[in-house]
Amino acid sequence: MAKIGYIMIMEQQSILSITQRFGTQEACISYLESIRWPDGPVCTNCGSHHIHNRKDSHRYLCRDCNHSFSVTVGTIMHASKLPLPKWFAAIFLIVNAKKGISSLQLSRDINVNKNTAWYMQKRIRKAMSGSDGLLKGIVEVDESYLGGSMTNMRKSYKKELGIYPGGMEHKKPVLGMMQRKGSVKVMVIDKADAKTIRPLLDRHIDASSEVVTDGFGAYRMLHRTHAKHITLNHSKNIMTAGKYNTSRLDSFWTTIKRAIVGQYHRVSPEHLQGYLDEIAFKFNNKGKDLFNLLICKIIQGRNEIATL
Ligand SMILES: [Zn+2]
Incomplete structure (x- = not known):
């Protein structure tokens, strides 16, 4: 030693x-x-x-x-x-x-x-929680729904956020922000809407960044607050535009969901943030x-x- x-x-x-x-x-x-x-x-x-x-x-x-x-x-x-x-x-x-x-x-x-x-x-x-400064460069942003029994149901949630169909009431929206070749920040949010998400993007992503998202409405007009906004139309299966994609964040969500299914079976909403803090700490370090x-x-x- x-x-x-x-x-x-x-x-x-x-x-x-x-x-x-x-x-x-x-x-x-x-x-x-x-x-x-x-x-x-x-x-x-x-x-x-x-x-x-x-x-x-x-x-x-x-x-x-x-x-x-x-x-x-x-x-x-x-x-x-x-x-x-x-x-x-x-x-x-x-x-x-x-x-x-x-x-x-x-x-x-x-x-x-x-x-x-x-x-x-x-x-x-x-x-394990706590941020390590602003994310910079190319930053992938996406939300997911986690907790309870695991299935990514985002698309079906979009119409009526907050009203979760049978058996899904334990899921919470989670915002993920990931710097290319860098750290991830992941946080449970009350609602996946612009009012909730935009201040978080401003707080955690440097204004000089190129932000990659899908076409979800909460991300509109991001070019006003950040240097560049690249929108991928995931609903039309457009997953990449040149060097821009959200594949690293996508695989992070997959890792989390597998871990929840494998180890914890289900994670109740009040423990979800702590669980995410642990995963992000290990991922980032x-x-x-x-x-x-x-x-x-x-x-x-x-x-x-x-x-x-
Ligand atoms: Zn003293």
Whole structure:
């Protein structure tokens, strides 16, 4: 194992190597501290470096403002009484499960009860969320309907959005935006209409981008907000125009649907975003050390998730 800056590079990670390396509360804390405070502890209240280390615990006391704190303050691991080795093992299992892991399976693997596993999974997925800046260049945009039992029924939904025919009431519209050779952003939306979709396109896609969509009305006049708008008439089976298509996003939807059918069987609407956050995080960081990446994200991006 080599230490480069505060990122540990581990070769051939396995659940065994993780539980050996991070088998105690102390080992987890010292790793988190090395990431959060590479130059020694900093008061989480006033930013002072004038800190007293309480020997009998893993808490620190600020000599300037008297604030008592620990390294997990503001992170998903803070509020719970769960030992950190369980969090580390859960993070490893979730990021390395290619097809996802059910909370029931997680509960067995790390020996916690079902509700605890569900709670951990929800928080770990939340930590995977968050955007990495604007999408640029050629950006494919499309919506799909996900959740419940899987069939892409978009066309039949179009006429009466929000009124789902028998058995489909669990499906939610989902907006996908994917940069060519780049990241995907995927979000559950209330309604697949222009009023909902357009502000999201403005917020997540750089104005200099070439945006590729089908002929759905919500995408009309996109050339007013973005450099170029390429419309493919999917209903007439026109799937490509020169270098423009939505095939990468199409295959992403297929992956999600297969995963939902294969692992989760059905995903209820309230859990769909968390599920999508997990898939997008794995997709966007393919080939990287997901375990360390997520631990760093949790400890460094703590402000984003402090309100959980
Ligand atoms: Zn302080």
